[in-house]
Amino acid sequence: MKVYMVGGAVRDRLLGLPVSDRDWVVVGATPEAMIASGFTPVGRDFPVFLHPQTHEEYALARTERKTGHGYHGFVFHAAPDVTLEQDLQRRDLTINAIAEDEDGRLIDPFGGVRDLQDQVLRHVSPAFAEDPVRILRVARFAARFTEFSVAAETLMLMRQMVEHGEVDHLVPERVWQELSRGLMEKKPSRMFEVLRECGALARLLPEVDRLWGVPQRAEYHPEVDTGMHLMLVLDMAARLKASLPVRFACLTHDLGKGTTPPQLWPRHIGHEQRSVGLLRQLCVRLRVPSDCREIAEVVAREHGNIHRAGEWTAAALVRLLERCDAFRKPERFEEILLACECDARGRLGLGEQDYPQGQRLRRALRAAQGVDAGEIARQAQARGLSGPRIATLIHEARVAAVAQAL
Template identity: 70%
Template sequence: MKTYMVGGAVRDALLGLPVNDHDWVAVGATPEEMVAAGYTPVGKDFPVFLHPQTKEEVALARTERKSAPGYRGFTVHADPGVTLEEDLMRRDLTINAMARDVDGTLVDPYHGQRDLEAKVLRHVSAAFAEDPVRILRLARFAARFADFSVADETTALMRQMVDAGEVDALVPERVWQELSRGLMEHKPSRMFEVLRSCGALARLLPEVDRLWGVPQPEAHHPEVDTGVHLMLVLDMAAQLNAPLTVRFACLGHDLGKGTTRADELPRHIAHEARSVKLVEAVCERLRVPTDCRELAVTVAREHGNVHRSGELNAAAVMRLLERCDAWRRPQRFAELLLACECDARGRTGLENAPYPQRARLQRALDAALAVDTAAVSADALARGWKGPAIGDAIRNARQAAVAAALAG
């Protein structure tokens, strides 16, 4: 038996990036021999074991054969006769199909090092077409390695996969898994560019795909095109180290602009309400986690009001805070403000523009939260007030605090 380090650990080491996880492949062993050597079996779909000392995963070299549509339709074959080269051939990209021997020797049968140096994402073999998840993975890698290009033949192969309906067989959980990981990469816009280039975005997220070519008023959006604006917003979210909740909310904030009637362009009256419905549909279809869903709906509904909040008085700001459930969910309100800043700065030439609305509204919320509601309630009770009157007293105290904060 021989073991080799494979995949991302080899790639990242060659790129000079930190390596946090190691993947290993064992060649020339049976499951029984692995157990006899002290390895603990953990794999369900194929033989994977934990190393007796390091507890890192070691998989037996294996091949795969397509047996049904979608990413689950594979028959796995693992035995001592499977070579390292055969195992590497089943991998997605050449830059992920390299291995290192325990003595440090690089094993690179598919020229991954050459593609790393040329900064190219290229499929290893025609087997790439058997797993539609690989389109999403490649797009995610494009977001991580933003200066890498996609090989022309790989783009052509992905188009063929989309045309063959392979992408339609993806289950929502895997789409969300890859989408969410891609959103958290260095340059999320690249993921969407790659998905658009092969037609996959129109199948997976038609609500997003239709934004390209939709004009906006140039006075507010120098980039004009709504799809271009969305990509700038996502990259601004990455630049500001926004969490996934904020990045997903940015993705959905303007979906309603894709359904504006032609005779209403380039204005987008009431697009917020349309965006809310479309965001809810996307979340339902992809089974998006609740925290992402709730923030995305709130941002879609309220981002215009936040942008205009410099014109709002204390009473109007109070209504905004109440609609956003800011008393109970102050962290979500802070994320709403961050998403709105990403939206405002995700415009050509305005990337470094100040966004005072965020600080102003945060100051207003902090002041309202600082109100001692127990003391206000006690005072109201002492005056003989009951029920709704006590609630009104608390609201008035909060509004007074908001007014003072806005004036300060």
């Protein structure tokens, strides 16, 4: 029985990056031998075990054979006669197919070290085409390793997979898992650029894909192209260390512009409500978590109004705060403002500009929060008032407080 460290831990160590999780492959062992050594079995699809002390994952060396479409269409074979090279050959990229033995010696049968040095994302073998999740993984790695390029032959293979309909068999959970991880990478725009280049974006996120080639008013968008603007917004969100819900809101805030009739370009009147409708469909299709969906919907509907907050009266600001549910969920409202700031600064040449609208709305919210709604309600009830009339009194008091503060 021999044990090797494999995958991302070896790759990241060679790149000089911190190593958080380590994965191990065991060659020449059986499940019974692993259990006898104190390991705990956890794998459902193939034999994976937890180390008795470190609780790190140890997988028996295995091969796989494609039996159907999609992520689950495989039969795995794990046995003592499966070699390390056979196990590495089934991996996605050469940079993830490097192993290290207990003495620190590298086993690199597919040139992963060379590709790390050359900064290339290259598939290990033709078996790459059997798993469509790997298209998403390559795109995600492009967003993480921003200086790496996708090998021409790998990109060609990815295009062929798309043309053969492989991505159409991806389950929503895996698409969202990889998409959400890619959004949180260093330069998320690269994920979408790679997906678009191989044709997968049009299959997985047609609402996003159709934004390229759609012009906007140059006085507001020096970059003009809506797809280019979206990429700038996503990278601004990464630069500002935004959370996943904020980054998803940035991704989906302008979907409606893709459905503006060309004869109405470059104006996009009413795109906000169209964006909300498309967003809801996308969220159902990919089973997007509620925290991401809720913030994205408010941003899609209100980002134009938030951008214009510097021109608005106290009454209009309070109505905007109410529509954003800022009084009940001030923390969420802060994330909404951050998404809008990313939208405003995600424009060609405008990345360093301030976003005074956000500061004005924060001041307005603080002033309105100073109103004692409970006391107003008690006094109104003592006068025999109820329901909508109490809500109106609270609203009017908030407007007065905001007017005085601003």
